[in-house]
Amino acid sequence: MSFRPLASAHRCVPLLRAGLIAGIIVAAVAYPIVAAAGIGAQSGAEFSKHKADLLRTSMPAETSYVYAADGTLLTMFYEEYRQYTKLSQIAPSMQQAMVAAEDNRFYQHRGVDPKGVARAFVANSTSGGVSQGASTITMQYVRMALRDSATTPQEVQDATAQTSLRKIREMRLALDVEKEMSKEDILERYLNSAYFGHRAYGIYAAAQIFFSKKPKELTPVESATLAGLVKSPSEYDPVTSDQKDAVGRRNYVLERMGQLGYLSPDEATRLRTEPLRIDQSDPRNDCASIPDKYNTLGFACDYLKNWWSSQPAFGENRLERIDKLRRGGYRIVLSIDPKIQEAAEKNVGAKDGTGSPFANGVVVSEPGTGRVKAMAVNRKYSLDTDDNPSTSNPEADPKMKANYPNTVAPLLGGGSLAGYQAGSTFKMFPMLAALDAGMPLSTSFNAPHKYRSEVYDGWSPSNASGAMSGTQTMWSGFGKSVNTYFVWLEEKVGADRAVRLAEQLGLRWRTDVDRAQASPEKAKKWGAFTLGVSDATPLELANAYAAIAADGRYCEAIPVLSITTRDGTPATYRTPSGLEREVAKPRCRQVVSADAARAATDAARCPTGDTPARGSCGGWSTADSVRGTVGRPVAGKTGTTDSTRAAWFVGYTPELAAASFIADPDNPFNAVGDGQSQTPIAAVANTLKDALKDAPKRDFTPPSDHLVG
Template sequence: MSNRPLAAAGRLVPLLRAGLIAGIVIAALAYPVAAATGLGAKVTAHAMEHKTKILKTALPAETSYLYAPDGKTVLTMFYEEYRQYTKLADMSPNIQQAIIAAEDARFYQHSGVDPKGIARAFVANARSSGISQGASTLTMQYVRMALRDSATTPKEVQEATQQTSLRKVREMRMAMDLEKELTKEQILERYLNSAYFGHRAYGIYAASEIFFSKTPKDLSVVEAATLAGLVKSPSRFDPATSDQKEATARRNYILDRMTALGYLSPNAATSAKSEPIELTLSYPSNDCASVPQEWNSWGFICDYVKNWWSAQPAFGENRLERMDKLRRGGYRIVLSVDPKIQEAAEKNVGTKGNTGSPFANGIVLTEPGTGRLKAMAVNRTYSLNLDGNPLSGNPEAGPKVKANYPNTVAPLLGGGDLPGYQAGSTFKMFPMLAALDAGMTLNTSFNAPHRYRSEIYNGWAPSNASGAMSGMQTMWSGFGKSVNTYFVWLEEQVGADQAVRLAEQLGLRWRTDVDRHHAAPANAKTWGAFTLGVSDATPLEMANAYGAVAAEGRYCEAIPVQAIYNRDGTPAIYRTAGGIEREIAKPRCRQVVSADAARAATDAARCPTGDTPARGGCGGWSTADSVRGTVGRPVAGKTGTTDSTRSAWFVGFTPELAAASFISDPDNPFNAVGDGQSQIPIHAVANTLRDALEDQPTREFTPPSDAIVG
């Protein structure tokens, strides 16, 4: 009885040389349960050939890295499978030899399918009346891993992983085809970069780092044999468990196999087996919560990068596809944030806003002419740990509030799902800019009463904050004093819908049902309160919108990166609607209003800051007249407060930087900031611009033309 399996195995060897038919026969004999399912009819040469071509170019999922602006300091990583692709030349010969000894001793002799291995497995399986031994070569194993990694549908995942004879036959055929396309070295390299070693370590680079805190090039014989042993069963042979008995036995078995294959001398193997397994475990960071503590505030920047990434069509058709690309695409992402400006932002927000306060005080700075993010800071700690927050609610049920303090990961500064904060009179920029672009002049005058009744806006009658604002106003004085009735009248002249559409062109988005209703084309003409900033906005939006004014009417989309590289080191690109290829990290800009209109708006915006406009007069006083003295150079901007000072803003800019700061309670907009804290955003912007531009040459604003002055 015992000779019958051996005789059968002997008959199989000639059949294997016949190619695919032999593979089907072997599969049917080795897996009798599936023999009656008509496997041959399901295996088509065309499908096999197509998948083999895919595998020839397919690469496994790879970790993406987020770098500080120096392009060297890793802030965090994004991955589903922690992996960094490594060339075979950068791997120690020890790991190459150990994996061959462990998994496929005849790797260099066979052509993808090993007849002797199949015969040996068939005998073992026949004796055990089951599947006690496999016959998968390294090439077949790689095919299985690559099919799994390249699967895009649940059906493909199932086909790649199901324990059936059909899958085995497919692997055999594709392994033989693949060996005609790739060299042994290429297959071994791909295998070692695809294999799972446990502890979320995918590929030899991750395994070397996680278990031994070193690169694959530096692995010793003992370390290599230990890692090679994990592929068969990552949990069973895990050396990080308290009992290393099985891990040591498996390692020693592989050392013996390396000796048998001539990779190790008997004495070297004996010496290696006497050594204990000494681990130096490391735990790679993943996602924004893993940003190092010394870079904590950059966690908010990291979070914005993710939100920005998820909105880029270049990375997929929807948010899920784009985030999958981030976690599997092996990108190298370099931030555009300037460390000096970020430090200034953190310092000047931190000194003016208590981390434990319910009022969030934040600031965002962008670069006019590029839209690149230069700083983002808020008086919160970036952390998932909400312990100690009395408002965080039942941890099992989730937090009751969006922006817990002192800890939060809420996107308080822009780029996420939060609607933002009412921005008050900072919105007066939009009707003024629209009016200037439509041909009105800076000297457009109106005798602004304390209260103004608007017939266009259905009898709405807003008033000024002070009786001292009444009287004849121009754009300079009206903007400098923030005269509500002047700007309601001005908005009537140009059309509220024109101001709304311009704000959209400058990057504002309507996130609440109320705002979307008023901004709709059918309703925008009667949205008189738009000029008073009743809509929600984020600091990022406001900084970038005012940045377009500083850039003389050229709006650039906000972008948090200076470079994005593919896994092969080439810049990541996207294709425009016109078919032109452009780098994703390059600024995307367009002229929104004329340069002269933007210069005129800038001239008027110098009045609120205490600066002197180039062409007109500010009317004697302004709402933030300390800013010019603090910044020490030409500066423009606008204050903004809402009813009862529930929130307060200041948006300011120089030719080099645009900054927006706010203070508000994100969780309770009815919790008024109060007049006593309304100066906080003014100081935050002024001090940050001063510190950020220290030692930089002073640049002047370009004056507007005579025609637009009027």
């Protein structure tokens, strides 16, 4: 009997200890310098800096959305699927359910709940483990904000480490946050930061993924289900086959909502009997998830990613820029025109479908802006290449898969692909350089079938046909694609000048051979440059020829109409001169004189069967069907390589420029053959025809007398 009072005293020890420690903690977080709590030399000033940074910069990562020009949502980019949602757009029942589930005294405390601290300590002491937590909604928000604003692995670790130091810091910052922010603002940020499982970060994503709804449409039962997930998204996952735990957690939240007066007792009881109904959706992510209806836009989407990763406006390097795309909450509208894209898709692969080893693609660019209006190729944009055949390239690994019918390779340009030998489409560059240097279109030369170049150390190119021999001008030489005339013309103007001009018009050298030949040391002797021995992509050639259509004004290729930030303002960058410009605005510069470009266009009407304004084409041309197909003034140039391993056509009107190729991207030894040389011609001509249907006919501006001769 004498031992009973002592036993009773022992039973009171945990309670006494709880009250004492709770008091110490509350006192510690309220005191300006928390040295007694283990923070050591950290001062109140350091806490204030954390708080200021938190309040100023800690917005959670948001999903970026990609739209077609007509407003159709194509895909999204995200690491954390989230769309920030104002509290006014979140159902009141969702706000109430979260308070009931996570912090029922949210509206009574000032960031730290002393009663909650004491209650948790008692529960944890008596259970011998961690059965309750003491984190308020404000403290949880602080933790998530510190994590989201972390810029180093150490900062992430500090924000999430299971230590007393972290807990004390959260308490102190929670007190500071509540001095600066309203309860409504804190709850809004918390609801947008919380993780609900299944890649759902924030309430918008949770409502979409679990119920295919917007947050403002959630019912009390759905709200309770989602609020119950935050404590343990995997344990209470309602998508699993056994929903017992999810239902139990939901019913607990409904019961708490009834106790707090958010629901009447009868309503809370009734709602707990409802079955759990999930309407799950799987949000799109990245280019491969574009709906099948818009599958070919996957190539334009892929180009967008590559373009984005090269823009300094979004970061110091490629990794930073892609991270910004996946976390920045941008709204991106592609420049692809639905009508022109439809025309391009219809006309590529007219002879070769997706199952052909020969890729036939077309890119359409807008003169004067550089905006890409269409990208189409006879392939399906897909990561699934299991059923693709093995490549037939004798130099490749026999186990390597070919890129048809499925591929995500940048076959049209804008990525790492070197491109395809461009053939005589390159004759445009020495001609344009010569015109810009003042040489007239009438510049003539008696071009032999075979020509020995002393400038190029005795190199002796020849024409494709003996019928090309004889006196040629730029009109006739370009229309018939006379090799010996253009080697001679390149000698006169300088091969290096033609190479540098091509670079100014957007061409890049991606193979070791091309980079070596284009170097300042070797460019002067690169006689074969005019014959198109270098690789190029249809994106590059469409954009280069678009500059000629725009009177010599080159605009960088750009895949977007607009890019807006999460706050609805246009994304901008600062120029070297200090001016702030919108990232999505065209970036243009005059590369050659307008008169030189107009003269080049006059000669480029000859290959298409069109009639130049000032000269004569000499009787025949390499693509004389184009003018009749397009039905309006049109210029352009054909191109074929040795043994017709690849064939090209680049054509343009004052409104649009289009480049098409046909080649085997897997095996350059697999020649497309002369019979396929008409395929890119037809693709461009019919695409321009369909794209410009019902548009007013515009003529090219003729060159001045100075460049006619």
